[in-house]
């Protein structure tokens with residue numbers, strides 16, 4: 001008798017709450033203090049619950065802005081960026097950012113509203129099957145079917161997004177689930193029997209790599225973004241120095257190795273340095289760490305690292321052997337694996353000649369551009385941004401020529417300051433990502449380097465800058481064209497500039513003024529220095545419309561279908 | 573190369589969609605796919621018959637399947653001793669003359685007539701691919717009105733030939 005009385009007592013103590021309140025509670029439990037989003041009918045209960053809470057919400061002016069901002073936030077903080085959008089058009093506006101986060105392994109947790117369960121599947125107002133749409137571009141996704149499941153699903157979503165190889169997880173919440181009442185409960189720990197990422201490496205394989213290092217005469221490390229996700233920069237540095245192994249970066253791996261280090265070869269790949277690409281071509285041992293051997297990196301696979309034993313360290317087993325045949329596969333987190341490797345590998349091969357050869361290449365074939373006359377060279381502009389920010393800033397970019405020049409000329413020496421869309425190559429990414437990066441790391445200056453084309457894809461977010469007075473500096477590398485498209489048409493389509501020249505641009509300064517943001521036109525190097533210094537000094541939002549030479553190309557370059565050693569434009 | 577792969581999955585909504593979507597996205601050519609739950613209603617077993625070009629592609633396929641959050645286990649049964657069965661229903665046009673002939677033909681296949689009408693009979697047959705194909709070919713001259721096949725379902729035999737090549741894949 002007594003026992004059942006106690007049970008009833010317990011039950012009455014369990015607080016019933018709505019799905020929307022549960023969501024807020026679950027977000028607080030995950031330590032979320034900022035959301036990026038846009039409201040709408042299907043998420044009104046959620047926004048009402050948010051109203052009562054002390055969680056910061058950034059209202060972007062387009063859902064694409066919200067998700068790119070969340071990506072920027074995730075990239076600099078390492079924590080999941082959290083996004084809310086309404087059903088139908090709100091949800092579908094997120095698709096580009098979700099695909100972008102998936103391919104670049106950024107942790108995101110995305111909440112979409114959905115029409116009520118009673119009308120799902122009837123083509124109801126603002127209904128889109130977002131779970132179906134995002135299945136191939138999320139690490140995992142859910143639709144909440146019972147309100148009691150909501151807290152557990154949120155907990156799982158954060159777990160999946162932030163562990164193993166990070167990625168976006170979407171949770172679709174029907175409107176009636178947001179309003180339904182239920183008891184809040186989550187298990188102590190997430191148990192997902194089908195999801196057990198391997199963090200610690202297999203020591204036998206580590207030993208094999210140590211043995212390979214001990215005999216290699218021409219080893220090279222290719223460090224990718226996985227190094228940054230794992231926070232393994234110091235381990236890689238020790239590994240390289242201890243065994244005198246030169247290091248190349250992937251585009252997304254920039255910042256994982258100091259760019260001014262004598263063993264650093266630069267970025268590899270399509271617009272990488274000659275030294276880095278030749279190193280990958282001639283090496284006898286290639287140690288890929290947290291890099292996924294994307295085709296923009298490898299060029300024609302028939303020529304990629306053909307003389308090398310390939311070792312590949314990655315937390316995602318499916319990446320190993322996907323593109324490049326691998327002799328020594330090691331599944332594990334970069335930090336733990338390289339630590340284990342450092343304990344294991346006591347001797348190194350004689351790399352003196354190799355290191356000398358590569359540093360010769362590095363100094364004989366540096367990145368180059370023609371310095372001439374009055375006009376501002378885009379490459380020089382990037383050097384100036386480096387000088388004025390002392391290489392300390394968080395730099396975000398859009399996609400195109402300016403992105404490659406930033407990768408080549410900014411010189412990243414510290415981790416988590418480089419935010420770019422690598423795998424998907426999303427125009428319109430850079431500016432909203434800068435907003436998220438600034439919110440994630442308010443201490444550092446944030447510069448969004450964009451193209452005159454890409455900036456116009458998400459410029460409505462100027463409203464957010466104005467409203468929040470966020471000191472983000474926008475540098476438009478204005479070449480009056482869709483530069484990268486123009487470059488390809490020049491080289492591969494006999495200068496038939498089909499739809500790539502945009503000589504008529506808006507007055508970007510007036511545009512900024514309409515949003516209440518200070519802005520200036522920049523036409524010379526001197527201009528760039530002074531105005532950038534002022535902008536940094538002002539600690540307020542600023543837009544610089546930099547009129548650069550319009551016919552500049554990004555070199556050197558691996559033409560499509562060519563091998564990594566067949567670069568064009570290596571010399572002026 | 574034809575491979576028979578089974579995936580043991582959590583019975584979550586959309587899980588089949590997830591796997592077929594994955595196969596399509598990665599350009600794997602699905603020959604058949606069958607699903608049903610195991611003795612635990614929360615866990616389903618999916619049998620996939622798929623054309624794969626080479627070992628590298630196969631390894632990639634197994635890893636990608638395994639990577640799905642709802643997938644508990646992935647097994648390539650192709651090189652194992654296994655039992656593999658398919659069920660086919662075959663509706664054949666008959667006349668009073670041919671009916672007994674058909675009966676004789678299907679007998680060695682241990683197939684059964686499960687429906688009869690004036691113009692046709694429906695035959696049920698269970699077996700591996702070749703057996704089903706063979707019966708269909710034998711019946712074809714009579715005129716086949718309709719065929720419905722379930723696709724293959726399979727599991728390893730209780731006893732296995734000892735060694736098969738464990739080093740075939742770097743890591744799964």
Ligand SMILES: Cc1ncc(C[n+]2csc(CCOP(=O)(O)OP(=O)(O)O)c2C)c(N)n1
Nearest residue numbers: 400401402425427451452453454482483484
């Ligand atoms: C959303 C989207 N659409 C189209 C493209 C194809 N694309 C790649 S680079 C480029 C030109 C970019 O021009 P701009 O933003 O002015 O930068 P620039 O190359 O001139 O530095 C285009 C159109 C893309 N990457 N993303």
